[in-house]
Amino acid sequence: MRIISKWKLREFWDVYPDAKEPLLDWYNVTRKATWKNPSETRESFRHADPVGDCTVFNIKGNDYRLITVVKYRVQRVYTLHVLTHKEYDKEKWKDDCYC
DSSP: OEEEOHHHHHHHHHHOGGGHHHHHHHHHHHHHOOOOSHHHHHHHOTTOEEETTEEEEEETTTTEEEEEEEETTTTEEEEEEEEEHHHHHTOGGGGGGTO
16 A cells, blocks of 8 residues: 555654654564455554545544545555544544545
8 A cells, every 4th residue: 555645654753753653663564564454454453434425543542543545446545634542533634534
């Protein structure tokens, strides 16, 4: 999978350094993946949840959430948001997922 874009991950871990290792783990697993559907995504990340047009990943247990759009046909993952759990609970990100 090609990940678009890593800078959003970096921006987040600059503010929340404890997220760096888990985000890099997600990044490294994802870029080596060749997922064809959400079921295969869940084989790599059992807490990857489809929400509208997005896939939501739990990062560092349940501390952070990574909101993405996975385009299986073209093998791309677009990072939309990396959020604290408090930001996630406000549900503003759902506008980008057409929920």
